[in-house]
Amino acid sequence: MARFGPALKLLLVVGPGLVLARVRDPLPLLWMMPVSFEFGRDNLTAAVVPAVRLALQDLEKQAGPLGSYEVQLQLLSSQCDPAEALKVLFDALWAGPRYPLMLGGVCLPVTSLVARSLQALNLLQVSFRAPPPNLSNRKWYGHLFSTVPSLRAVNLAAVKLLQRYRWRRIGLLVQDRPRPAEMRKDLIRQLVRTDIQLAASESFSEDACSALRKLKDEDVRIIVGQFEAGSVTEVFCCAYRLNLFGPRYQWILAAGGASGWMLGWKPSACSADSLMMASDGSFRLQVRQLGNANTPGVSGRTPQGYLESYLEQLVLDGSGVSPLHAFAYDAVWVAARALVQVAEAVKLRAKYGSPRNVSVNEEEKAKLLLEAVKNTHFEGVTGPVSFRNGERMTVMELIQFQGDGGVLVGEFNTTTQQLRITTQRLKFKGSGPAKDQTAVRLQQRRVSLLLYAVISSAAAGTIFISLIFLCLILVGHRRRLLRSGSPSQDQLVLLGLLLTSSSVLCSGLDRTSLPDQTLEILCSVRLWTLSVGHTVSFSALFTRTWRVYSLCRVQQKHRTHLKGTGFILRWILLLDVLVLTFWQILDPLRWAVLQSGVEERLEEEDVLVRSCSEQCSSTNMELWLTAIFGFKAPLLGLGCFLAWNIRTADVGPAAGSCKRLALSMFSMTAFSLAGASGTLLTSRDPAVDFCLLSILILSWNLFILTVLIRPQILCMLCGSGGGGELQQTSELQGEELDRLRRINQDLRSQSAQLDAQIETITMELSERLQDETGDAAGFSSLTTHEAQVCQQRPSGLDNINSPEHVRRRLSLQLPILHHSYLPIVGGISSSSSSLFGSHGAVVYLHHDHFLQSCGQEAAD
Secondary structure: OOOOHHHHHHHHHHOHHHOOOOOOEEEEEEEEEOOOOEEOOEEHHHHHHHHHHHHHHHHHOOOHHHHHEEEEEEEEEOOOOHHHHHHHHHHHHHHOOOOOEEEEOOOHHHHHHHHHHOOOOOOEEEEOOOOOHHHOOOOOOOOEEEOOOOHHHHHHHHHHHHHHOOOOEEEEEEEOOHHHHHHHHHHHHHHHHOOOEEEEEEEEOOOHHHHHHHHHHOOOOEEEEEOOHHHHHHHHHHHHHOOOOOOOOEEEEOOOOEOOOOOOOOOOOOOHHHHHHHHOOOEEEEEOOOOOOOOOOOOOOOHHHHHHHHHHHHHHHOOOOOOOHHHHHHHHHHHHHHHHHHHHHHHHHHHHOOOOOOOOOHHHHHHHHHHHHHOOEEEEOOEEEEEEOOEEOOEEEEEEEEOOEEEEEEEEEOOOOEEEEOHHHOOOOOOOOOOOOOEEEEEEEOOOHHHHHHHHHHHHHHHHHHHHHHHHHHHHOHHHHHHHOOOOHHHHHHHHHHHHHHHHHOOOOOOOOOOHHHHHHHHHHHHHHHHHHHHHHHHHHHHHHHHHHHHHOOOHHHHHHHHHHHHHHHHHHHHHHHHHHHHHHHOOOEEEEEEEEEEEEEOOOOEEEEEEEEEEEOOOHHHHHHHHHHHHHHHHHHHHHHHHHHOOOOOHHHHHHHHHHHHHHHHHHHHHHHHHHHHHHOOOOHHHHHHHHHHHHHHHHHHHHHHHHHHHHHHHHHOOOOOOOHHHHHHHHHHHHHHHHHHHHHHHHHHHHHHHHHHHHHHHHHHHHOOOOOHHHHHHHHHHHHHHHOOOOOOOOHHHHOHHHHHHHHHHHHHHHHOOOOHHHOOOOHHHHHHHOOHHHHHHHHHHHHHHHHHHHHHO
């Protein structure tokens, strides 16, 4: 008994009338409190004792089963020390009697430790302080109940408030205490579920200004504070000094606690007016301390009547007001009603059960007591008392500080989890609720109707001119088309110009003029016409440039090989079509809104004006553009190389066309590079992008029509045939080269025959001159050979076979004939050699000269 002396003395203080009362059935009950621990300034136990005394007195006055039992409280001093709490708890359970239920749970460290072992001890605990969120697991803490709503409910109410005003970006300010730290973890989990961005989370122990300064650097407008009441003055003083108040900011104090908690200003570096200015308009979520019913509850008292009795007891005891007194009053009633219900159930089972007089074991009593607490439902001084998953179902108050006091502007029902706000009572500093961040106003950039009309008219004119030129070329080349069955390169160039000019008409439109489905179709049409038109024009120019280069700059033995490699260009169009097809199937173009980096801040309205544009786009647009430019860029470079080599080529009447062709290739490469780079730089501005790209396309089209196509049209109209058209000149010279090649082969064979005949004549003449038998025989033989040499001469030249003429030819002409094909000794001139370009042609010409010489001799 000496061990529990202080506890028994306190019990006598709690219920002195119980000692002289009539004998009733005892209901043993533990009460764990920090007796000598000062929770803040006041002794928490001393402030709660009057409420517990009133509950015991009201229980004694009850009629029926409640009046037949006596609640015997055994006070255990925990000192808010987990080790000391476990020690006194085990000592009480060991000493007896059997305690099925325990009140208390004020100290969170003690509650967290004891609650885990309640199930093993067959013991229930009814607390009158909000349990932390980490005790919400009913599998581990299923025997813990509280008459105060949990901190999870406070966080849920805060989240509902954020959702009500569509605040999606917040900052969190937490005090370094165990209770706010647990609330912080739970709040972050709930924010993640509701897709609310936690822009910054800062904690403080003593200096709150440094944490608030970091929140300001992150441009946080909605600040949720979880700190004790004693830190309110310091926090709002720092907020005033950092200018974190006014119409742009909204404070939400979600630390829980009972109602009646006011600002409670303490001396600080800020004046009272400054503190009220900083806190004006802020919200606070608090647990309702007293119910608002005007009818008596289960205890026979109204909430207001209970409060008056409690204040009278405080005056008698000389202690301060505790924010938990009403919840302690209802906790005694929860415990007493559950114990009486179990005791009555045990009596009935013992009296009417089968078999009779069989006692119920402790485990069954614990189960009955657990069910009785779960099914608790009565009207207490704090309102309707009921539990769901161990948590108290009640109504939380939303208080807004207005001026120097708080105004009830809303309620959060933990049963329905709905937040109800009275809009008429709300007062915001600005025209409405604060914005969670600077509002962004999108300013649409569009292509003006006048600009689109002007450029589209220019594109239509370019298309009309191209069609006229195409018709003239088709009429001028109809015979050649019938003979060859294939279009000329000029027609392909004009076809490419028509396609690229048509792409301009599909650009510059937006949602103001056409629906989204039509715009998406035009996106694909524009891409196809521009890309395919560019490819067709480039292929035609590149093919023509390649042919001229192979004609003028490449050796004869390599020309056939170069001309054979021209089939590669036929695959350029196929490759382009394949890339566009896969692009359209795998990643089709969509009409999307893109924001640009141009911003303008309107300080008065707290609005950031940001430019945006609508254009055709796809998910991997950069990848597809890289694929298209990847195979076109090297070909453009090769085309420039070929054009540079043919710029001074001399191909007869088509020399001027080579310069125009080279200039066309250079211009196409330059305009292509300018268009690609310009589109990347001006893609955020539709007007500039449309204007720049359209001007480049139309300028290049007009340049090609003027420089390359117009001279050929003029030559064709003037009747100069194909002399002015480079393609026909190249083809004619190609045919001429084939004819000269065949002639050269014939000349080589004839030259070989002449060499053999000359050698034979020389040997025979030498043998006859050495014959000393007689001149007559020699002359006769010589005449015979002379006739063989000149057997192809014209008729009437037989006198040249006279002995005198034959002797003169042998002595003078044979050496000349033997070397006549060498230009150095008077053979074919250098100008003639350039025509044939071969040794065989020289021999052939020498043969003609030899025959003419024979004819001249015959004439002489």
